[in-house]
Amino acid sequence: MALSAQDRARRIKIILFDVDGVLTDGTIWLVPAASVAVSSPETLARLSEHQDRAGFGTHSSTLTEAKGYSAHDGTAISLARLGGMKCGVITKRISETVATRSRDLKLEFVYMGQAFKMQAVREIMQKEGVTLEEIAYVGDDVIDLPVMRECGFAVAVANARPQVKAEAHYVTPNAGGYGAGRDAVEFILEAKGLLEQVIAEYIDEPRGVIRMAAYASGRLAGCVFLGPAPAPPQWDVVRALFASGTSPAAVVAAKRQLYADLLRSDVGAAIEDSKDLIGAYMQRPDFKEGVRAMAERRPPAFGPPGEHELPAPAKEEENRHALEP
DSSP states (O other): OOOOHHHHHHTOOEEEEOSTTTTSOSOOEEEEOSSSOOSOHHHHHHHHHTTTSTTSOOOOSSEEEEOOOOHHHHHHHHHHHHTTOEEEEEOSOOOHHHHHHHHHHTOSEEEOSOSSTHHHHHHHHHHHTOOGGGEEEEEOSGGGHHHHHHSSEEEEOTTSOHHHHHTOSEEOSSOTTTTHHHHHHHHHHHHHTOHHHHHHHHTOHHHHHHHHHHHHTTOGGGSGGGOSSOOOTHHHHHHHHHHTTOOHHHHHHHHHHHHHHHHHSHHHHHHHHHHHHHHHHTTSHHHHHHHHHHHHTSOOSSOOGGGGOOOOGGGHHHHHHHTOO
């Protein structure tokens, strides 16, 4: 029996996008360069590899390539991550605007100069240990067909060529550059039953404040995103609510109450007393390693928890010296 689009979407772990015509409307602007050094060395090196071939990008010291991206698609990447998925782009063209947007969105996979996109897909499969059935691909033109014919969930944007739409499992209501990427991500999250939950997490301010409270109260090693140590006790309440099937709106309301309780407690006072220390701590290599570990979904590579606890605010002057790298 043929699988439905929803059945296919439920299995997805990685979402890959074409760029031109998918994350943009397909328009390529060539504008005067502000300076000769408008592209990074990496981008220039890739362009040099293909400078005698058509369609790979603009190799010029006087012009630079510009594209327009949708903020809705940027939010989609954040929602996908909250839903436990990784994202990336595979595009034939090589341009600094793609490299810049990819860095901005912290995409896990960025492949430019790909005339045969299945090569990049096979490399991603090997690195991540996933199958084709666990990969979704969003495309608009015939260059995308080889991947769309093989991957688990093939998505065509509303402005895709007819041949592409004919082979897609799902066609987005919006066109490329106007939220098509968001349509694809939300369809997958809806199929997984996660859409409302990840939206609630995305817009929930107290979620971040509770984490900050963990720092201020000296529980750095127990902070949710810094490693496998137990989370702050406040999160037990939130997790229990999610596990019981409580609606996302009710969970957010519960978090807001926790937030208010924290600010009225000694922890709230510790937050105020520790703001400068927290700012200094965020510049430390061990903190940055913790953030990288969160993004890569792995334990942080530093020593026992006690080595990295935030010092008590009472010894502020001594602590400032201790916080220096």
